Amino acid sequence: MPITSSAKKAIRVSKRKKLINDRRTKNMKEAIKKLEKTLKAGTKEEAAKMLPAAFQAVDKAAKRGVIKKNTASRKKARLARLTK
Numbered sequence: 001m002p003i004t005s006s007a008k009k010a011i012r013v014s015k016r017k018k019l020i021n022d023r024r025t026k027n028m029k030e031a032i033k034k035l036e037k038t039l040k041a042g043t044k045e046e047a048a049k050m051l052p053a054a055f056q057a058v059d060k061a062a063k064r065g066v067i068k069k070n071t072a073s074r075k076k077a078r079l080a081r082l083t084k
Contacts, residue, residue: 024057026067031057032079035046047083054079 002008031054038047057077062072 021064024061024064027056028057028067030063032075034050035079036082044083051079051083 002011015080031050035047035054037048058067058072058075058079061067062069067075
């Protein structure tokens with residue numbers, strides 16, 4: 001248990017940041033899953049329209065440090081390859 005006030009504040013801050021990071025991760029995963037589900041339905045044109053939204057979610061996660069830069073690049077490359 002934290003004793004000092006600064007340690008208590010650090011816990012509050014880390015909880016807030018965890019919520020934000022979890023939300024970003026969830027948005028990214030949902031966008032990717034939605035795109036993959038559309039691809040399985042067999043409509044590549046619709047999936048190509050959804051690609052920018054998925055890219056945006058991945059980029060935001062990378063920008064904020066939720067995932068690393070190379071991981072984001074790899075995810076985007078795989079999504080782009082799937083939609084072609």
